[in-house]
Amino acid sequence: MLAIFNPRKRGIKMTTPYRTMTYTFLPDTAICDDCLKELFDPESKRYLYPYIGCPNCGPRYALMKNVPFERQNTTMADWEMCPTCKEEYENPQNRRYHAELNCCPQCGPNYYLSENGERYEGEEMFRRVAELLNAGEILLVKNNGGYHLVCDAFNRNAVQVMRDKLGRPRKSFAIMVKDLEAAKEIVHLSEKEEAILLSKKRPILLAKSKSEELSSIVAPNNTDIGLMVPYTGLQHLLFHFGAPRYIVMTSANYPGExxxxxxxxxxxxxxxFQCATLIGEREIERSVDDTVLKVTKLGAVPFRRSRGYNNLLDITLPSSRPILTVGADLKSTITLVKDQKVVMSHHLGDMTKYGTQLKFERTVKDYLAIHGVDLSETIIGYDLHPEYFTTKFAQNLEGYRHIAVQHHKAHLASILALKNKLSERVVGIVFDGAGFGEDGEIWGGEIFVGSVQEGFTRHGHLRKASLIGGDAAATYPLQALAGFIGDFDKDLFDRLQLPDPFPKALKIKEKNIRTFPTTSVGRLYDAVAALLGFHLDNSFEGEAAIALEYLASQSKVEEVYTFPWTGEELDYRPLFEEMIQSKLKGQSPSVIARGFHRSLAQAVVDVIQSLCEEYDTNYAVLSGGVFHNSLLVSDIFDLLEGSKIEILYDDEVPLGDNCISLGQAAILSATIIE
Structure with missing residues (x-):
């Protein structure tokens, strides 16, 4: 059982001195070209120095203990500048004028390699690291925002060891490539994607693979490879001294932590891992995950919003009191509104492990203190789900008022807040795995009409299926399938020859044991994947859906199935009946998978066109993790081509649950009248 914090006992103060929101956290950015040139200049005093930096680049958020961003408020406070660094810092003509982290090998921190009790430094250290990586070893490497586990991405044995030790049998690993040319050899890149890879954010970019060998090792059953280019001096030095051109660079943590x-x-x-560790002497104040992006028809969509992003959003939300919202339990973030300014945290993780809960709690404490927010005067928003850790945490805070916000409405509101369209009436489609509904049921295939200011009305949803075994249905796709077709002709089941747990799930459904109604499109994806042969357990969130998209990407549209909008629900029964008949006739699973995506896209377009006409609006919003599926989104845009309907989107926050806290804040701002 997870611990539920009582914030009153954990040092979260009820009052704090008032401070206008003049300062906030600054983003971590990639090493700039000037510093990179200097890093490899033998005449520079920072030649081959990993902690090289200047006012235009480097970590900020990861090192800040307080605001404003000044040396004494960072983890560099105890490192005193040498006379030459001090002179640079004080000289307005020097490019390091007021470089708060300014240092050099003579006065600043450095790196060393610890291996079996031996210590390596300087160039010998880098050569040894490259030697170990080329020999198939796994290393722990400290970067700006935390440690990474690193190995040769083409070394199948090393990657398998990493999978076994971390309990990640099939989940994709991100890789770091030496440079853009190396990236082009393994993935397809548009000009926009190249620019994103080389941007100051330096995110992990999900790009279409052109290397079957590498995909089979680091990203099985996936159309994409997640890759990034070096963003620190240290990483450039690793490649300079001969590290493999492609290295796995994954966060050093066990799943959920x-x-x-x-x-x-x-x-x-x-x-x-019994591995060597490359240790940096500069302390990190808070861990920062790598940002993950993918370019789709909805823009450069972040899947995980973290390193490189500004916490201060370029929007305003009116409120006579501060607002604190705590998001959901998965892909959690928090949002703070004060003086109409909006600050949103980085990705904090899933609230399933104690360590992540501690990180969440500390983030709340830091944001309240740094931004001078008096909790007793603050309106606190949280998800409707009564069992969420974040819900119970928020309810224990001594705020001015506590208000629950429905999960899927928060999804919609986040995008409208970013587009500054709080009063605009839209048709909203929110598809995800699960969210607690206002009727106490599990929603996930929702259709709304309304605005943030007037409120959203639920005008329809996916036809209700059975969630057999409760949350377990998200782990076992065959169990999800039984929840969708369990009432079909039993002769079909014999012909389909579906393995366990399908027959067992049918018996559970018949006895109505832990079986609940759901409108989840996430479970619909699991069910279709199981029908087409994905009979594994989901070893990570969305695995079956990713495998289904991968399967669909191997075919063109040859079949489209009936998926009618009745005016109140999307009826999946004809869809499954036709897919099953196609399967029994011997049609390729990839053709059926492609047809499913096109059919779902057509159903979404039918809903949008019908409700936009009925409610006299030309705006629609797509949100929820299902719309991270680029194939589905592409089909929707293709089918809407030539229409007057505009799909509103923004690439500042993800479509998944990272956006929930922002949507909660927008709804509270628009609807609370003091």
Whole structure:
């Protein structure tokens, strides 16, 4: 059982001195071209110095203890500048004028390699790291926002060891490539994608693979490979000294836990992996995950909003009191509104592990203190789900008022807030895995009409299916399938020859044991994947859906199935009947998978066109994790081509649950009247 914090006992103050929101956190950015040139200049005093930086680049958020961003408010406070660094800092003509983290090898922190009790420094350290990686070893490497586990991406044995030790049998690993040319050899890149890879954010970019060998190792059953280029001096130095051109660079943490960023947290990983550790002497104040992006018809959509992003959003939300919203339990973020300014945290993780809960709690505490928010005067928003950790946490805060916000309405509101269209009436389609509905049921295929200011009315949904075994249905796709077709002709089941747990799930459904109604499109994806042969358990969230998209990408549209909008629900029964008949006739699973995506897209377009006409609006919004599926989104845009309907989207926050706290804040701002 997870612990539920009582914030009153954990040092979260009820009052704090008032401070206008003049300062906030600054984003971490990639090393700039000037510093990179200097890094490899033998005449520079920072030649081959990993912690090279200037006012235009480097970490900020990961090192800040307080605002404003000044040296004494960072983890560099105890490192005193040498006379030459001090002179640079004080000289308005020098490019390091007021470089708060300014340092050099003579006065600043450095790196060393710890291997079996041996310590390596300087160039010998880098050569040894490259030697180990080329020999198939796994290393722990400290970067700006925390530790990464690193190995040769083409070394199948090394990657398999990493999978076994971390309990990640099939989930994709991100890789770092030496440069853009190396990236082009393994993925297809548009000009826009190249620009994103080289941007100051330096995110992990999900790009279409052109290397079957590499995909089979780091991203099985996936159309994309997640890759990034170096964003720190240290990473450039690793490649300079001969590290493999393609290295796995994944956060050093066990599933569900926060990224390790302090040396005293390393013990378990070092013991499990028996690996060398590249340790940096500069302390990290808070761990920062790598941002993950993908370019779709909805723009450069972040899947995980973290490193490189500004916490201060370029929007305003009116409110006579501060607002604190705590998001949902998965892909959690928090949002703070004060003086009409909006600050949104980075991705904090899933509230399933104690360590992540501690990170969440500390983030709330930091944001309240740094922005001078008096909690007793603050309106606190949270998700409707009564069992969420974030819900119970929020309810224990001594705020001015506590208000629950429905999950899927928050999804819609986040995009409208970013587009500054709080009063605009829209048709909203929100498809995801699960969210607690206003009727107490599990929603996930929702159709709304309305605006943030007037409120959203639920005008329809996916036809209700059975969630057999409750949350377990999200782990077992065959169980999800039984929840959708369990009432079909039993002779079909014999002909389909579906393995366990399908027959067992049918018996559970018949006895109505832990079986609940759901409108989840996430479970619809699981069910279709199971029908077409994905009979594994989901080893990570969305695995079956990703595999289904991968399967569909191998075919063109040859079949489209009936998926009618009745005016109140999307009826999946004809869809499954036709897919099953196609399967029994011997049609390729990839053709059926492609047909499913096109059919779902057509159903979405039918809903949008019908309700836009009925309610006299030309705006529609797509949100929820299902719309991270680029194939589905592409089909929707293709089918709407030539229409007057505009799909509103923004690439500032994800479509998944990272956006929930912002949507909660927007709804509270628009609807609370003091």
């Amino acid at each position: 926060p990224t390790i960023h302090k040396e005293d947290q390393l013990t378990r990983l070092v013991e499990d």
